[in-house]
Structure formats: C-alpha cells, structure tokens
Amino acid sequence: xxxxxxxxxxxxxxxxxxxxxxxxxxxxxxxxxxxxxxxxxxxxxxxxxxxxxxxxxxxxxxxxxxxxxxxxxxxxxxxxxxxxxxxxxxxxxxxxxxxxxxxxxxxxxxxxxxxxxxxxxxxxxxxxxxxxxxxxxxxxxxxxxxxxxxxxxxxxxxxxxxxxxxxxxxxxxxxxxxxxxxxxxxxxxxxxxxxxxxxxxxxxxxxxxxxxxxxxxxxxxxxxxxxxxx
Numbered sequence: 001x002x003x004x005x006x007x008x009x010x011x012x013x014x015x016x017x018x019x020x021x022x023x024x025x026x027x028x029x030x031x032x033x034x035x036x037x038x039x040x041x042x043x044x045x046x047x048x049x050x051x052x053x054x055x056x057x058x059x060x061x062x063x064x065x066x067x068x069x070x071x072x073x074x075x076x077x078x079x080x081x082x083x084x085x086x087x088x089x090x091x092x093x094x095x096x097x098x099x100x101x102x103x104x105x106x107x108x109x110x111x112x113x114x115x116x117x118x119x120x121x122x123x124x125x126x127x128x129x130x131x132x133x134x135x136x137x138x139x140x141x142x143x144x145x146x147x148x149x150x151x152x153x154x155x156x157x158x159x160x161x162x163x164x165x166x167x168x169x170x171x172x173x174x175x176x177x178x179x180x181x182x183x184x185x186x187x188x189x190x191x192x193x194x195x196x197x198x199x200x201x202x203x204x205x206x207x208x209x210x211x212x213x214x215x216x217x218x219x220x221x222x223x224x225x226x227x228x229x230x
Contacts, residue, residue, distance in 0.1 A: 042102025048109030
C-alpha cells in the first residue's frame with residue numbers, strides 16, 4: 001500500500017526543514033542583480049520562501065508594490081502581517097492566484113519539487129502577461145559538478161548529504177525545453193560567479209584567480225530568467 005496524503009506531506013515538510021529554508025548570499029546577490037538589470041517592479045512572489053530570508057530582502061528593496069510568499073513551512077513571526085504568506089505544498093498548484101504577480105522568484109526550489117514542468121506551468125499561470133520568472137538552482141554544468149559526476153556518479157549538489165532535499169537535477173537544455181513547453185520566451189542565464197574548487201569547496205575559483213574565472217564553469221548556481229508572452 002502506498003503512502004497516504006498526510007504521510008507524503010509530512011515527508012515533504014521534513015525535507016523542507018532539512019534543507020534549512022535559506023539560500024546563500026551569492027544566490028541572493030545574483031537575484032538582486034537580475035531585479036535591477038531587468039527593472040523588475042510590481043507585485044512579486046517569493047515562491048518557495050523557506051524561512052523568509054529572500055522575502056525580507058524583497059521588502060527592504062522598497063521597489064515592489066506588494067510582496068507575497070509561498071512555502072510549505074509556516075510564516076515567520078516577523079513577517080506575519082507584512083506579506084501575503086501562502087502556506088502550502090508547492091508540489092500542488094497555487095489556487096486563486098491566476099495572473100496575480102508581475103514577478104515570481106523561485107530561489108533554489110525547483111530541485112526540491114517532484115515535477116519541474118508542473119512547477120513552471122504553475123508559475124506561468126500565476127504571472128501576469130509580460131511577467132518575469134526567476135529560477136535559481138545548483139549549476140550542474142560547473143567543473144565541480146561535472147567532476148563529481150565523473151568520479152562519484154552524481155552531481156555535487158545531489159549526493160546523499162543533499163537528499164531528500166535535492167531530488168531533481170537540471171541543465172540549461174532542460175530549462176530551455178521546460179520554459180518553451182510552458183509558453184515562456186526563451187530563458188536567459190545568469191551565474192552567481194561564486195564557485196567552490198573541486199574537492200575543496202571552501203576555496204573558490206574566484207579567490208584563487210582574483211575574480212578572473214567566472215560564469216558557467218566556475219559558478220555553483222545558475223539563474224534562469226524568462227518572460228511570459230503578452
């Protein structure tokens with residue numbers, strides 16, 4: 001007999017707690033660069049907000065007319081009343097929010113969910129025409145990730161120490177296909193420009209090359225950005 005719905009939900013909550021509910025500063029910095037570079041404003045959703053670290057940052061920017069957040073975890077006390085908090089399992093669609101947001105940001109979320117295509121279709125539905133989706137995930141095309149796959153049989157962010165939080169590994173080709181199938185325009189990719197040296201993740205490529213090594217092969221995380229057609 002398979003797991004009942006409540007048992008599945010408890011497992012997903014446990015995985016969310018295991019993940020820590022926050023991302024790294026370089027990821028948040030990359031998201032901020034995208035927000036500024038693409039002049040993003042309006043109503044924003046922190047999709048997969050965790051403990052609300054990015055939500056607080058979006059509030060502090062004071063450029064969005066409304067900040068909302070969604071996560072399987074409950075709202076933190078300091079955010080209650082300041083943002084719309086949608087508490088639900090993001091493996092299911094967000095209801096009653098069709099075309100409600102100008103921007104949806106999913107920071108290190110897609111690798112946690114069982115169906116990335118369903119997630120992106122849902123983001124398309126809740127975005128207004130012309131809205132922007134920003135999705136970050138571990139960069140499985142960095143040298144560190146590729147070498148881990150060759151020598152360990154899995155990408156560096158998808159080993160036993162990352163499971164059951166990280167369950168879906170994606171490449172740029174996957175994002176291109178998924179966004180295309182969901183009717184988004186072709187994605188543009190950005191990088192955190194912060195990447196651990198293979199075997200010594202506390203030492204970054206940027207530190208040993210004085211910032212010269214950047215981009216796809218030398219970043220631990222990738223940011224995919226796409227626009228919903230008007």
